[in-house]
Amino acid sequence: MRAPAGLHLDYVSPAEYQAAEWGDVLGVATFSGTRDRVGATVAEIPVAEVSTPVLPGTGHVFEVWRCNRPATSGQRQRVRFRRTADMLFGCIAVSEAQLAAAAAGPDRARCSRAGHAAGHGALHEATSQAYREICAAVDAENYPHLLRVWNYLPDINRDADGTERYRQFNSARQHALRESGRSLAGNVPAASALGAASNSPLVVYFLASRSAPCFVENPRQLSAYHYPRQYGVHSPVFSRATLWRAPDGLALFISGTASIVGHRSLHVGDTAAQTRETLTNIEALLAEANRAARGAHFRLGALALKVYVRRPADLPVIEAELAAALGESARVIYLQADICRQDLLVEIEATGMCPLDAAA
C-alpha cells in the first residue's frame, strides 16, 4: 500500500515478487491450486503455502506483508516467524496424515490421549497443536496480541466422526485459546477460515503485536463468538475486525465477511445478492472503525480485498458486483475456496491502512 503506514500488503505474481526485490518482507502467503511449490523466496522469510486455487485459471498469487523497518526471523516448534520491534508475522502447517501416522507408531499412547481417544478426529488434533504452538510462540517472543489469523482447512464442510470438520476446528481452536489463558469473546483476533484442497495440511498464518489492538464488531451481525448452538457446540472465536495502531499508521483487518445478518445466512442460492449483502456488512464495519478511531477515513475503494468464491462459475457475477461497488482501481484477488457454511457462496476479507496524522 502506498500510504506510509509502516505496514504494507501487496498481492503479486511470483514474477512481480522476484522483480521487486523488497528488502523489508515480514512474511508471505502463497495461493495455488497446484502441488508445485512456488519457491523463489529467501530462506529466512516465513512462507505459508496455502492450497486454494487462484481464479481465473491456475496461476499463483503471493500475499506479501512488508514492514518498512528492520526485521529478524526465528522459529519455535513448527511456528516460523519474522518480527520487528512492534509486530510479528508467523505461520504453521500441520499435516493430519502425519498425525495419523504418528498415532499408529510408537507415539500412539500420547497421541490417543491428546485426540483420538476423546472421540476427536485428526483435524481437531491438528488444530489443537497449531494453536498451542502459535500461542506459545507469541507469548515467548512477547507479541501476545493476536491481531489477525488466517485458517485454511482441507475439506472444511466434510463430516468426519459425525461432526462437520469446521466444527471440529472451532472446538479445538476455542479449547487451545482457553488453555493459553486467552479471551474467548470480545478480545479475540480478526480471522478467516476457509477450505483448502483435500490432503493438504492445516495452514494457519497470523499477525501479532506488542501493543493491544481495538476490536470492532458489526452492528448488523451477532458476534460470531455468540452464535447459537445450531452452528456448533463451540462458537467460532473471532472478531469482525481489528484496528491496530502501527508505528506510523493505523491498520484495519476485516475478517472474512459473508451474507450473514444477525446469525442467519441470507439470499441462499443468489450469488449476486450475497455479494451485495457482504459489501453492506463491510461498509458497516468501516463506519464502526472510522468512528472508533477518530480522524480515520477507511473507505471501501481503498481496501485490499481477498474474495473467496465457492463455485468458479460464479466469478463473473461477483466481479460485476464488486466493479459496481468499488470502481476500477480496487485491489482484489479471487480464490476458489469452500466457505464454512454450505449455503454461503462468497466471502470477502479486507485490509486497510491509514496514515497516522489523519487519525489523530
Ligand code: 3EB
Ligand atoms: C461468518 O461470518 C462466516 O471461523 O474464523 C468468517 C470469518 C467465518 C472467520 C472463523 C468464519 C471465521 O461466520 C464464516
